[in-house]
Amino acid sequence: MKTPFINKEQAESIIKQYPTPFHIYDEKGIRENARRVQKAFAWNKGFKEYFAVKATPNPFILKILKEEGCGVDCSSYTELLMSRACGFSGEEIMFSSNVTPAEDYLLARELGANINLDDFTHIDYLDRLCGIPKLICCRYNPGGKFEMHNQIMDNPGDAKYGFTKSQIIEGFKILKAKGAEQFGLHSFLASNTVTDEYYPKLAEILFELAVEIQKETGCKFKFINLSGGVGIAYRPDQRGNDIMKIGEGVREAYERILIPNGMGDVAIYTEMGRFMLAPYGHLVTKVLHFKHIYKEYAGVDACAANLMRPAMYGAYHHITVLGKEDLPCDRVYDVTGGLCENNDKFAIDRPLPELEVGDILVIHDTGAHGFAMGYNYNGKLRSAELLLREDNSVQLIRRAETPSDYFATFDFCDLFKK
Numbered sequence: 001m002k003t004p005f006i007n008k009e010q011a012e013s014i015i016k017q018y019p020t021p022f023h024i025y026d027e028k029g030i031r032e033n034a035r036r037v038q039k040a041f042a043w044n045k046g047f048k049e050y051f052a053v054k055a056t057p058n059p060f061i062l063k064i065l066k067e068e069g070c071g072v073d074c075s076s077y078t079e080l081l082m083s084r085a086c087g088f089s090g091e092e093i094m095f096s097s098n099v100t101p102a103e104d105y106l107l108a109r110e111l112g113a114n115i116n117l118d119d120f121t122h123i124d125y126l127d128r129l130c131g132i133p134k135l136i137c138c139r140y141n142p143g144g145k146f147e148m149h150n151q152i153m154d155n156p157g158d159a160k161y162g163f164t165k166s167q168i169i170e171g172f173k174i175l176k177a178k179g180a181e182q183f184g185l186h187s188f189l190a191s192n193t194v195t196d197e198y199y200p201k202l203a204e205i206l207f208e209l210a211v212e213i214q215k216e217t218g219c220k221f222k223f224i225n226l227s228g229g230v231g232i233a234y235r236p237d238q239r240g241n242d243i244m245k246i247g248e249g250v251r252e253a254y255e256r257i258l259i260p261n262g263m264g265d266v267a268i269y270t271e272m273g274r275f276m277l278a279p280y281g282h283l284v285t286k287v288l289h290f291k292h293i294y295k296e297y298a299g300v301d302a303c304a305a306n307l308m309r310p311a312m313y314g315a316y317h318h319i320t321v322l323g324k325e326d327l328p329c330d331r332v333y334d335v336t337g338g339l340c341e342n343n344d345k346f347a348i349d350r351p352l353p354e355l356e357v358g359d360i361l362v363i364h365d366t367g368a369h370g371f372a373m374g375y376n377y378n379g380k381l382r383s384a385e386l387l388l389r390e391d392n393s394v395q396l397i398r399r400a401e402t403p404s405d406y407f408a409t410f411d412f413c414d415l416f417k418k
Ligand SMILES: *Cc1c(COP(=O)(O)O)cnc(C)c1O
Pocket: 052, 054, 055, 073, 096, 188, 191, 192, 227, 228, 229, 230, 271, 272, 273, 274, 275, 368
């Protein structure tokens, strides 16, 4: 069972002011979860979660996370600008980018962010641009397949990110020779992992590598960044991750590998996006039309431009029909948006209670990589983002786009001025 954090009465009253579709976030859920994360890693003195801004790039969300002790993980110029506007600076910012333009590095350097290099060639690129900072991080890609208990989790050998092992050892030597004094190590090996063993396994790989690099190069590690990839239970029958167990697993590897090698002062960083936000966001949409052809379709006023994951990855997002939670799911629908793209389906062959025009649907787990992946195809406009505050009031944290936003980039000509 997945229970929405708003009920039908709340949704109806919100819709009077903010028409569907919209994304809504649960402040209480976000804060409680962030506190669990802090608690799970409290054993590590320097621990910091750098929220992956790309997951939910909204300044109101970033400020909540800042109050909970988080930093930010940015990968682009505008993400850096947003983070700066929210008051993040210096080592509160990780800059984990790839195929990085010069102006992005320059801004990251100006803000004093922890720069995480994605590639060996970026050592020279950064050095020529603005010199190597005293603290610098490199991203590792072990290649091959990443397996746990004989189950392939992901395929780093096919991933575009990071340095190979020999490159990273050579890279740290060069960075040290160029004047860097403190170092970070980073890797992201699998996405949306729903097992408590992912971080501990990754930690083991990175800790062993850090010991080896420190022995071979004399580079002293300030932090090891486990990056993102901790998943959530999108399906109601899945078991979610237990962050306390994950923290304990990382601690076990830390005590086994780093401490005996005199590296007990290394800080653990994370860059979770999905785990921090996904369950605490809903996409709220209304049923507009039905269509009875070779299949039964329920058309809603949201579309893939508001939530791309089902269209892009075939991802499952649970749907609750508000006010019909207790009715039997004895109908089967494809729930579709209105893009002229047949993959614009939030659900395929989904058992649901009998729907009526005007029913309010909650699409679950859209708090991360939801609104953020939105786009304007078919001239669809981005929706509003709302925040359900801890006192149950609702705050607009991004207004919905209007046609003039859509036409704003034609402001150099007179076509859309009246
Ligand atoms: C996307 C990304 C993250 C966040 O990933 P989640 O799966 O949302 O936890 C963290 N770090 C980097 C470098 C990323 O690209």
